[in-house]
Amino acid sequence: MELKVIENATCTFCGCVCDDIELHADDVRIHQAKKACVLGKSWFLNHTAEKKYPDALIDGQPASLDEAIEVAANHLYEADMPLVYGMSNTTCEAQKECVAMADLLGALLDSHTSL
Amino acid sequence: MGGKVTCTLGEVKNRADFIVYWGGNPAECHPRHFTKYTLMQKSKFLPRGRKDRTVVLVDIRETKSAKAADHFLQVRPGKDFELLTILRALIKDQKVSEEQVAETGLSLEVLKDLIEKMKAAKFGVMFFGMGLSMTRGKHMNAAALLTLAAEMNAFTKFVAMPMRGHGNVTGADVIMRWQTGYPFGISLNRGYPRYNPGEFSTVDVLVRGDTDCAFIIGADPGATMPKPAIDHLAKVPTIVLDPHVTHTSRLSRVHITTAPAGIAAPGTGYRMDEVPMPLKPALQSPYPSDEEVVRRIRETIALRPDWMTNQPQMIEAQI
Structure with a gap:
């Protein structure tokens, strides 16, 4: 499946708010967060668009x-x-x-x- | 923190040749701070990058960040305010006794050497973390450091900046300052904003049991606050907005799932130097954004009769 690439995405995990992250995502989850640090990677990769919880x-x-x-x-x-x-x-x-x-x-x- | 002597991280990157981290561990908590802004970058004014910069770490223990620093000063726990006050005295050549310095766990010789380097710098910056602002002395410690930075300007360019933790906590300060005049710890119960950390700050409010309904957004006090505060949250109706069902959600009366900001919800986030950044969500969430949910709750409340205006504590009632 073709991954959507978002360039210069902003990471809001910590106060650095790095704005140079390259995200590779499909409709449900982010597969890669290039340039992000370990904290940023887990931040991006652990949030999905799945309906995991009730509204x-x-x-x-x-x-x-x-x-x-x-x-x-x-x-x-x-x-x-x-x-x-x-x-x-x-x-x-x-x-x-x-x-x-x-x-x-x-x-x-x-x-x-x-x- | 209006009035602090500060700058943007861009200026730090291009100009700062003397960098102090005080009570923070950027190597583990802000991993890209060194490489993006403070240590490694080369610039027109610092062509040799790291070699042109002096880095000092002040902390109570030797964290991973100490490896990245040129000098590590181990301050005795709870003595930050004393150390900062001694530094403020020393830069003005005031007399400080060996005993007073010894109390901080450091020696006069080390501090005099530090002062010399600070004064010799072209552009100094002091970053301070929760190790300074959340230990004994709290905001008075931060105030002492900010004053030291301001006073250093009698000798050379010096600035200070807090190392902010959670993503957009800087934005919260900025928005509250813009809307109410104060950055946090605000009460609007007289119909106008009043500021008093210690009285209106959440931990204190909860521990005293001074609130009868809590609205929690983008935070998980159920996992971070002291036990008496959590107990009170469980006792009163608590409403939680969060992308996940959190510890706080489990003790709340209402949990609403929202889209994670910056990942599936657009908007603005502030960097620690108060530079606003647009967020670029990569995903489409099945849940509404925080903004939408809060607006709808506010609109629902606004439909009910206003009970505030005629209260005896209102200014109108007192004149």
Whole structure:
């Protein structure tokens, strides 16, 4: 099978954010991550496009995304002092949404930096 | 960390002839840092590459990174702040006693030699890791190092930069600074941002049991935080967004699977020197991106009646 080649891909495993990685991928997984270090290689090769997990889990039971969003919104809205935490392994666009949500909720907002 | 004296890694690569790693182990944690930015690269200003650079490692033990360094200074655990303060005194020719230096596990002779080399450098850079910023003294240690870097500019060009761990943690700092004015440890419960690490930082909030609902994204505190914090996460409704079912997912009330950023979700990530990089996903995920899910949760919350505006702690209610 022909592999798709992505040049100058960006690795977000560590803070170096190397942007010169050459990825060889099919539809499901990345087979090669050239120029990446050992950490970057395992980062790229261990994530696949397979459907390994349910869309969502509510109280440990598989659920749909719509249900999970509704329940999550409920918990957050009902809380007196919600906490929005993490935001390291995600994009700036998602981080911006998190800040907007924390603002709406009057929440605590924090990242890995404080750990 | 607004106001720190810093630069980009491109400048380090092209100009830095004196490099200090403090409390970090790049050989194992940032494997390409040496080859891409600090040690091996040749440039117009450093034509002989590694030979034109002096590398110092300061750490509590001799890690693999020590092999790559010209000088290794073994500081006594928990004495980083003292050592940095002594260096700040020494660069200004202040008197420091042998006993004070001995407490840090080093000798005055070694430190004077280090100061001499620092002052003789054309472009010095100090990288500091979690070994400095997450041990006794915490952000005060980082502040001491940043101050040392700033004060070194009385003699020569000197900068400092944190060695950031997880991929886009720099982006989180940048986005929070942009949106709230503060980089982390923020409370918005009065309707405006307040900053107080120790009070609003997550570990402390969880250990004290000060939150009644936790939203966790791109992190796995269930695997990294102290036991009392994890216990509290299990007690309150916790919501997790992650590409995998993590330790935190297992104790959460809601887990939503999302596409891994940079691999199957597009967007932007910040490098440790605060240079933004576009992500180039190689795969198409069957799951939605973090961005989409958070936006949908926020929109769902926004449909409900606003309860914040008329609270007694709001500014409007107090004037």
